[in-house]
Amino acid sequence: MKLPSIHMFLFIFLVTLSHGQLALAREANSDMAEEIEKGPNNGRLLRQDDFALELAIFEEDTPPEFRVFITQGEQPVDANEVLVNVKLTRLGNVIDDINFYPENHYLRGDMEIYEPHSFVVSVHAEYQGRQYQWEYDNFEGRTKISDQMATAIELNTATIGPKTFDESLKVYGKIRLAPNAMRHVSARFDGQVRQLHATFGQRVEKGQLLITVESNESLQTHKIFAPITGVITEQNTATGEQTQGKSLLTIIDPNQLMAELAVFPSDIHKVSLGAPVVISVPGSEQVIETKISDSLVTVNANQSKVLLAKIDNSDGYFNPGQFVVANIALGSYQVPLAIESEALQSFRDFTVAYAKVGEEYEVRMLELGRQVDGWVEILGGIKSGTEYVNKNSYLIKADIEKSGASHDH
Template identity: 25%
Template sequence: MDSQRMQAAGIRTAEVGAATVRSVLQLPGEIRFNEDKTAHVVPRVPGVVDSVPANLGQVVKKGQLLAVLSSAAVSEQRSELQAASQRLALARTSYAREQKLWEEKVSAEQDYLQARQTLREAEIAVSNAQQKLAANGAGGGGGALNRFELRAPFDGVIVEKHLAVGEAVQDTTQVFTISDLRSVWAEMRVAASDLPAVKVGEKATVKATAFSSSATGVVAYVGALIGQETRTAPARITLENPEGAWRPGLFVNVELTASSQQVPVAVASSAIQRLDGQNSVVFVPVKGGFRAQPVRVGRSDPQTTEILEGLKSGQSYVTEGSFMLKAELGKATAEHAH
């Protein structure tokens, strides 16, 4: 068969040579939220919901308004700040007056020191009131004293929403869950016997079971404890997800390289065919056509198969189109039998 006929038939050849055979570990897994980039938002103050401009599934930016509450606690804290600010203004005026009188030798030093102490205490009271509001995320506020604005802590997607207008919420009520879905986790359980092959920093391929898609990630965590019932350890891979294709809850298959070894004689795994369902053969070119060469195979992976007997390094063999040659051989054998 000349080169033109080989090309037309889709037959490709290559030379036998050394290659690396990789042992692949396959584990079932599931896409989960990246908990390092997921926030369970609580209001931090009790109150009644006035409005909820944010919706489930909405993409939000850091600082974007999620909900507005009326909170008696916030009103009290802002009132405290206003009162402290007024006392501070008065203390500054008194201090300035007492300082001038003391410098002019009109009043006693004790009056000046007392005014200075009162000023320091007023400054501390204002700072304390400001920090209370800041800790609750309330701020000084420019409108109603009881208005509390709940805002997004970072860029993300609202994946859970648990409040409605008119609802009373506590300071620990989880009202929103926001997750940055540009990064997700692929979580799996690893049997104790497979743990030596799963190391932090190891590259892994994640393949979706529901559609044809794959991505490469890095093992970010391997659990230190084995479950008493499952006898497995948790592990996870961090996946970049800029297009949002890897949705939490999606089932996946995770592939990791368990080991790799260099072998002196190897062929493409697609070149291996079985005759009569038992004997492994590789088709090699001979004068006028091709011959099925019996081989004994060793280690293999989806791309490469080690050859222990039957072929030598440098020998030409068929890499693509061997299945068609096998079919032709079977047809010729059947015709000969008749």
């Protein structure tokens, strides 16, 4: 069984065990929701004697706002003759105090009703010397889970705050030898190879004696030394053979490698020469840190630009021809607010996180920005210092969906 399934099973079990009356309570709330009377403007209709107040959220071509329509004895009341105040008590005892002013045949609220539309609604109205009051719950995307249960199901939290983003670009490439890492060894004069002091596969040091050649003209012997440190990867001669102006040995220095990294045209402007880069081979834990040193003049068949990065392979972890993954550092910057991407869930048409206040959890509709390494920049929708669920937030989503919390206007 997968771990999320275990969490879900435990969560359902604990809810059933600790909150045996939860289903009955939700059923009662559902029945109450069905009894809510709606007015002609699709708002909630509040009655007292023959006085009726319809409180509707209007959000067509405007940010959400309250509008109030008044009737008495089923007849419209002049909006100029009524005073209305609405207080919305949000989670954490945050109160939105809304006053109204006449507009056409209705009263219009003086502030935006921001998401989530989850609050206790207190309505006060004055008309012809009489006062009218109503109060009701209008919750959405909210649930309550005891701290004991939250601990049992590993419902972890963190705090919204600033974050330094180290932005990087992931690219792919291939390792090849550095330009000066291969040397072909030949004789200056034609002659006979009298002795091979090193052969194929052998490692040699710079300056080490490789071949003794006897000149065909002077019959004097000449010594050929290794021009670089490395491994003999090709041998095209043997003792007694003529040199004939050909390459006798090929030496490769495997410590001098180069990574060719392909960067697409849409990203090339983000990368600068000297940018730090971390290179690894898929399936291996070995990594090397280096820098972008140069680029090729031409582009690949897919129009990607090839950037070069030198690799010091003294430890011998890499080999020419290997495919590599590289993360090129693009820069570091701080964002005022950030959230772990694992915390994000969907709710209606929004991407949300779940804020925690005491033992209650509620959605926060987020406006998101840049994404870097498991973190997402927050542009709006939640305040700094808010405690939020950063692990197993899908359990909160499941409980809210099971509760049938609605978006009631």
